[in-house]
Amino acid sequence: MRQVIVLGAGLAGSFLACRLLRQGCHVTLIDDRAPMSASRVAAGLYNVITGRFGSKTWKAETLLAELDAVLKDPFFQGVSQFIHPIHIYRPFKDVEEYNQWSGWSAEPAYHQLVKFEERPLFPEVIHNPLGGIRILPCGWVNIGGLIDRLQDIFRSNGGVVLQGSIPYDQINMGQKTLTWKGEPLGFDQMICCEGYRIRQNPWFEKLPVQPNKGEILEIESEGLDQLPFVITKKVYMVPGESGRWIVGSTYEHLFDDPGPTEAGRAQIEEQLRLVLKVPYKVVGHRAGIRPTTPNRRPILGSHPQWPFLYTLSGFGTKGMLAAPYCSRLMTAHILEGAEVPEELRITQFKAFRPT
Ligand SMILES: Cc1cc2nc3c(=O)[nH]c(=O)nc-3n(C[C@H](O)[C@H](O)[C@H](O)COP(=O)(O)OP(=O)(O)OC[C@H]3O[C@@H](n4cnc5c(N)ncnc54)[C@H](O)[C@@H]3O)c2cc1C
Structure with missing residues (x-):
């Protein structure tokens, strides 16, 4: 059986560990449950119209479909209790924005995604004198609860969780072993998902996270x-x-x-x-x-010197929408050699191109 070690159990590592386990790997997940980690603090919004100019998120429909697939998948049973679909209301800041959205909301690209509200909603509670735009297919997630549930699923399907600091100085890439409390653990693949702390990982310190x-x-x-x-x-x-x-x-x-x-x-x-x-x-x-990350996209790929050593990181402000999709891409990349979309590839960064 293929032995895999996943470092970091935030949104990225927890989804990935579950997916690899489901594909028949023996997976060990190592994490220290740091309270500052993004996944433990995040508000958990998933929204497809973001930014100052209200632009549509990268791969909006694909990311929503992937989240929906997780909700319907019996393997991820119990996850749905932490996911709360609810509209997002974005009051117009000025007449210019009102006019822009009056046009955009009728366009096919936005038609299924937004509803134009031309009158103020709940004016006694919120300032929205010009009305606003209602974003329809979105919501929020209790990410802490979701991760704990993913780890329950992981454990009950035979996954191993080790709690504590990742012992980087106890990893021997040549021999493919990680020594945990004196016990050597062999691995075929290792995937690094440490969030912003990936820069403390000696093999990925040059990533622009x-x-x-x-x-x-x-x-x-x-x-x-x-x-x-x-x-x-x-x-x-x-x-x-x-x-x-x-x-x-x-x-x-x-x-x-x-x-x-x-x-x-x-x-x-x-x-x-x-x-x-x-x-x-x-x-x-x-x-x-x-x-x-500089291009606001996650980073997927392997280390140029050690092809069995991967990273799934750089989720920025949008981990909730991107992690289900990117963990699926990563699983297919590791197990089947499937190509990663160009804009996510680690090789876009010079230090990670094969020499
Ligand atoms: C204030 C705030 C609000 C946010 N709001 C939203 C939002 O509304 N919607 C949204 O989609 N995203 C939001 N985000 C972003 C989202 O939280 C991140 O995109 C996502 O959680 C990143 O997940 P990750 O697994 O890559 O990293 P992390 O969550 O950082 O997880 C990394 C894990 O690795 C572990 N780890 C790292 N190094 C080590 C080590 N050396 N030893 C042991 N364990 C280690 C950490 O303990 C952690 O558990 C928000 C973030 C913040 C900070």
């Missing part, structure tokens, strides 16, 4: 109970599972303090007040670090 810090608030407000959607307007507001709303986020490439800060909270609250008209109370505050 940049840490990007994000802070998030949790708030309570009675006035929000009636809202049937997520709101995005500078900040996003996501209805959590316990009556708390998640509000985020900040984006920082340069930071000294990786934890929650007063400045981060002030920035989010300043933007929140531009949306919300009702009083609220802040009841939680957390921070995590995203693994971003």
Whole structure:
């Protein structure tokens, strides 16, 4: 039986480990459950219209179809309880945006994805004097709950989870062994999915994965109970599972303090007040670090010197939509030699081209 070791059990590693196991591999997953990891902090939105100009996400329909396939797949039983399909409402910021969307919403490319709201919705609760655009096939996910469920599925199908730091100095690539607490584990393939910490991995330290810090608030407000959607307007507001709303986020490439800060909270609250008209109370505050890349795409592929050593990383701000799809591509690449789409290939970066 093929022996595979997966390093890192965030969204990427957890989906990948389950898929490889299902294809008949013996899989060992190593993770230290770091509280700052992006997957443990993320708001979990999946949205196909993003950015300042409201552009359609890369491969929007394909990524949504892959998430839907996971939901319907009996192997991933129990995962659906953590996935909450719900519309996203994006209030117009000015008349120009209103006019743009009035045209775009009628175009075939957007027709199935958005609904034009020409009047304000819930004007007593949120500022949206010009109406907005409702994004239809989207929602949010309790990513922590989802990952724990994926790991339950993984274990109950024979996968092995080892909790602790990855012992990079105990990995012998020549002999294909990793020594864990004195015991050598042989492997045929190893896949590195450490999120922003991939840069501490001696074989992938040259990957252009940049840490990007994000802070998030949790708030309570009675006035929000009636809202049937997520709101995005500078900040996003996501209805959590316990009556708390998640509000985020900040984006920082340069930071000294990786934890929650007063400045981060002030920035989010300043933007929140531009949306919300009702009083609220802040009841939680957390921070995590995203693994971003120059072209905002994940990175898939193998090491030029060690072809059995792979990475699946760089999920940036959109891990929830991209991880189910990219973990499937990666599984097919490792087990069947299937080609990875050009824009995701590790070989686009000079240090990872074969010599
Ligand atoms: C504030 C914030 C909000 C976000 N909101 C959203 C959102 O709404 N929607 C969305 O799609 N995405 C969102 N994201 C991004 C999303 O969280 C990431 O794209 C995704 O979680 C990345 O997953 P990953 O598995 O690649 O990395 P990670 O989540 O970082 O997982 C890596 C894992 O590897 C482990 N690990 C790393 N190094 C070691 C080591 N040396 N030893 C042992 N274990 C190790 C870590 O403990 C971790 O469990 C957000 C991120 C942040 C920070």
